[in-house]
Amino acid sequence: MMVEHTPWLLTAVPLLMAAFAMLSARLAPYLASVSTLICGTLLLQALEPLSQETIIHTLGGHAAPLGIELYLDRLSWMMLALTWLGGALCSLYAFFWFRSTGHAGVAGFWPLWLGLIGGMNALFVSGDLFNLYVALEVIGICAVSLAALAQSREAIRAATNYLLATYAASLAYLFGVGILYGLYGTMDWRLLATLAQPEAPALLAAGLMIAALAIKAALFPLHFWLPSAHATALPPVSAILSALAIKGAFYLLARLYIQLEMPGSLPALLLGYLGAAAILYGGYQALMAHNIKRIIAYSTVAQSGYFFLIFAIGGAMAWQGGFLQLYSHIIAKATLFFAVGNLALAAGSVTLEGIKGVARAAPLTLFGAAMAALSIAGLPPSGGFLAKWLLLQSAIEGGAWHFVAVLAIGGLLSAAYLFKIFRYALIEQPEKRFNDPGVWLGWVVLLGGFISLLFGFVGGQSVAWFDLSALSLGGAS
Amino acid sequence: MSLFWLFALSGSGLFILGLLATAFRTRALEKLIALNIAGSGVFLFFVALAGRSDPPDPVLQAMVLTGIVVSVALTGLGALLIRRQMTEGGGDDG
Structure with a gap:
């Protein structure tokens, strides 16, 4: 009532x-x-x-x-x-x-x-x-x-x-x-x-x-x-x-x-192509950045590009993929920014050079961030993987090979820029001293990373729940 | 040309000029003032629309009032941020 x-x-x-x-x-x-x-x-x-x-x-x-x-x-x-x-x-x-x-x-x-x-x-x-x-x-x-x-x-x-x-x-x-x-x-x-x-x-x-x-x-x-x-x-x-x-x-x-x-209309296609450009540009800028906060911020530009792809690809499967990407990004990106915040507290710096060896001081944070990174890079088992998989499948079904190429390159770019952060954090620096970011901050990152992975298992059912057949989405399927 | 078109077109013109100035001016304060001019253009357009009927459409007038409130809030916040930029010599970590 x-x-x-x-x-x-x-x-x-x-x-x-x-x-x-x-x-x-x-x-x-x-x-x-x-x-x-x-x-x-x-x-x-x-x-x-x-x-x-x-x-x-x-x-x-x-x-x-x-x-x-x-x-x-x-x-x-x-x-x-x-x-x-x-x-x-x-x-x-x-x-x-x-x-x-x-x-x-x-x-x-x-x-x-x-x-x-x-x-x-x-x-x-x-x-x-x-x-x-x-x-x-x-x-x-x-x-x-x-x-x-x-x-x-x-x-x-x-x-x-x-x-x-x-x-x-x-x-x-x-x-x-x-x-x-x-x-x-x-x-x-x-x-x-x-x-x-x-x-x-x-x-x-x-x-x-x-x-x-x-x-x-x-x-x-x-x-x-x-x-x-x-x-x-x-x-x-x-x-x-x-x-x-x-x-x-x-x-x-x-x-x-x-x-x-709007399916198939010029503005919809334009939004889709700009989304594709965002994936490539954001990924490239993230790869070139030295400030880890900037890497994650450019990653947002790239990851937002995926949502816009659905306007150009169209069809229920692309929409499910696009919205699952949106939901996964909410959790995974929040988790990554938490992790970056913890690393900054521990190392007192947000540059790649500055966080060298920080893994020793923040193991929980790094572990949680790794789970969220799987989702951003589109690796299984994560919500991001399922989302990008749905987008890829609908692009292949619609014969949109240029989008297939963008999705593949975008995935490689995100894996590369995220790997860079982990590589620097894991370089052994025995003589370097770090602050302790506190155990609670680490646990929140771990929780976020865990939810990111969970989306890979329950995400499919949850996006199928909203009634996409009632909406006019265009596309091949 | 009717009174409606006179006001509607001047409103649109102010909006476009304001946006152009926002894009091409370099100083933040000038951009903020240009946006206020663009905003006045939008409000003028709304009032022109409202004036097409007699008595004037109250929904559009209410929308202009809301728009002005939002505009004042954004301008105030913008002015505060710009003043902070001018007076403070930097701060702690980001």
């Missing part, structure tokens, strides 16, 4: 906790735990009704086109659940990281992080283009502020560039929404899907919105703001930004693709 309230509660609870967290920095981690527990319960409760129908909540009792309706379907649920899982891991890591370093950023961290969760949850249940704009802005403002918490000159500069990019993107998105409202008199995207015609102003609006979301999702070549922002932030923040914050924009692009029935 509670279940029709789930969509708005998922936003309201984290935002309320964010407000309280601002009052007391000491209580903030407990408020975050309460928020995590409540959201987890709400999501579990929604699971059963969702196997029959979409949960719709009409805010204030006003129906569309004027009112705002919230939709919770299986695709939304999967996004919410994975954000919840990745978010819980990030909260756990952040708690231990701030406790062991005593960094002053802790006062701002919890309210902003809870605000970001609220924004992401709002995004996944909104069915209204303007509501989505507000959700995107909540995410953007919280993400920029989190990136700036590191306080260093580089971090502030990177956060400024992040802000300018996200500001420009939000204006383009808003302009697109305005044009669509002017044409069709509604912002509810289910209504828009039935009303929209392929006429010039509507296409211009779609183009503006797609470009805006591509900036926010850091699709090559609009990724320019990402590597510095993600590489200079505090370790828990890097994990949050890379694993979660960029996923909202991608999810929206996927929704637009489904609702506007």
Whole structure:
């Protein structure tokens, strides 16, 4: 009976906790735990009704086109659940990281992080283009502020560039929404899907919105703001930004693709080819970098490219692969950034030279990172392997040999740049002294790595669960 | 040319000019101001759309208000970050 309230509660609870967290920095981690527990319960409760129908909540009792309706379907649920899982891991890591370093950023961290969760949850249940704009802005403002918490000159500069990019993107998105409202008199995207015609102003609006979301999702070549922002932030923040914050924009692009029935269209193909370019470019840059945080940040550019491949390949199998890749990336990338944070604490440096021999001081961390690295490099048994396998198979079935080549080269590149980190960490340095990053921080990495591997076993069933046959996905199969 | 097109086209023009300046100016403060100009263009476009009916469409006006709030928040945050960049000589580890 509670279940029709789930969509708005998922936003309201984290935002309320964010407000309280601002009052007391000491209580903030407990408020975050309460928020995590409540959201987890709400999501579990929604699971059963969702196997029959979409949960719709009409805010204030006003129906569309004027009112705002919230939709919770299986695709939304999967996004919410994975954000919840990745978010819980990030909260756990952040708690231990701030406790062991005593960094002053802790006062701002919890309210902003809870605000970001609220924004992401709002995004996944909104069915209204303007509501989505507000959700995107909540995410953007919280993400920029989190990136700036590191306080260093580089971090502030990177956060400024992040802000300018996200500001420009939000204006383009808003302009697109305005044009669509002017044409069709509604912002509810289910209504828009039935009303929209392929006429010039509507296409211009779609183009503006797609470009805006591509900036926010850091699709090559609009990724320019990402590597510095993600590489200079505090370790828990890097994990949050890379694993979660960029996923909202991608999810929206996927929704637009489904609702506007874009399969085979020029913008869809363009997004796919840019994704392929991102895999190669991001992989190459990661391989060339010497700063391990930068390696992992460029890895995000490359790994995000895989999601975009589904727009060009099409078909249910590619979509399952693409979303499984998204889910695996949330966990694996968060884990890798945790690991990098631990290595930096142990070695006092984030360069490859600096972490030489650090394996002795952080064995748990390195073991957990190795499990997450399997997923990023697409090696079995991991979620990343299954995802890339599905993408590869659908590319072969569709005869898209150029994508097969990109997937193969991308896999080799990611294996190479990740191997580089392990190779340096394992070089014996008997005379070098390291700090102890603390056992808890190591255990969180191990937990993340374990979940990454687990996805290789349960990922297949979970992505098959959301009803892809009901969506229009195009493609050969 | 009707009043709607006059406002809609000037709004679009401001939006494009603002974005171009954001792309080609080098200093962060100039970029931030350019984005504000682009934002005013978007709001002008919205108000032009609202003015097509009599009385004006309240939904669009509400959207402009929300847009302005978001814009003020982003500008404030941006100004703060830029000032931090100018005054502080660097800090601790990243």
